[in-house]
Amino acid sequence: MSATARKSTSMTLDRDLLDEARTFGINISQAAENGVLSAVRRERARRWREENAGAIADYNAMIETAGVPLARFRKF
Template structure:
């Protein structure tokens, strides 16, 4: 899934206050980890996973019906395949 489907990449940045374990913050600074970039990447990954789960939940009935139909009737090419 592309990031464009998840969020508006052109939306302006907004400041946000977060509380972070001070030891983790010190280590992140030591290694020059860009916390804003890391948080955005992690949020993208998490949102993608949540949206996948939501889609599967919303479409579970149709997926189950399709799989049951294929199990009972097979696919149209069953008689045509040579492998």
């Protein structure tokens, strides 16, 4: 993790899961932060795909109609 500003927070976790994580020596704060980071990245990607769906569809239609740009220069 990078050395960024931290903010204390409170959260509720399943007791058995928390106990097992502690048994394994898992850093709960780091694991939670990694999980939130993963969820944020997935949501960013989902929103990007949603926001750019029209442009992607237009580009794919162009490729189907006109072919790949500069295809004549491809070596494969």
